[in-house]
Amino acid sequence: MDEDLITNPKWSQRRQNRATAFRFIFQWEMNPTDHLNRDLNEFILRLGKPEDYFSYAIELVDGIIEKQDIIDSMIKELVDNWEFSRIAKADLGLLRVAIYEIQYRLDIPPVVVIDEALEISKEFSTENSKKFLNGVLDKVLTRIPRPARRPAI
Secondary structure, three states: OOHHHOOOOOOOHHHHHHHHHHHHHHHHHHOOOOOHHHHHHHHHHOOOOOHHHHHHHHHHHHHHHHOHHHHHHHHHHHOOOOOHHHOOHHHHHHHHHHHHHHHHOOOOOHHHHHHHHHHHHHHHOOOOHHHHHHHHHHHHHHHOOOOOOOOOO
C-alpha cells in the first residue's frame, strides 16, 4: 500500500481518516501486538500530519477494536457460502470499518458509509471486492432499524 494514498488531496479529510483507520486495522490484523495505542500513534505520526487531523481515524480504530467480536460475528452471519478465514484481509478491514460506522455512528447515513467503503476499496483491494463488499453491506442495511439515507440522530 502506498502511504501517499492516505493524504490524496482529492479525498476529503473524512475519507482520509477512514482510509487511515482501514490501513491500521489491516496492518494490525496481520501483525497484532499488545500495544494498540502506541502502534496507532506511531502509525499516524508516520503520515506526516498533526494527530488531531486523524482524530476520526483514532475514534474508528478504538471503536472497531472494542466491538470487533460483535462486528466479526455479523460478518460471519452475512457472508454466504464463504469461510470467514478466506475473506481477503483488505476486504475484512473495509467491512470492519464500514460495519462499525453503520452500527455505531448514527450521525452518518449508512449509504454514505457504503459509498465510502467502495471508493476506498478501489485503491486498496481487488476489482472483485466491490461486488462482495456491496453485497455484504447491503445485507447490513436490512438489519438496521434506521433510515439508510439519513442520519439517525
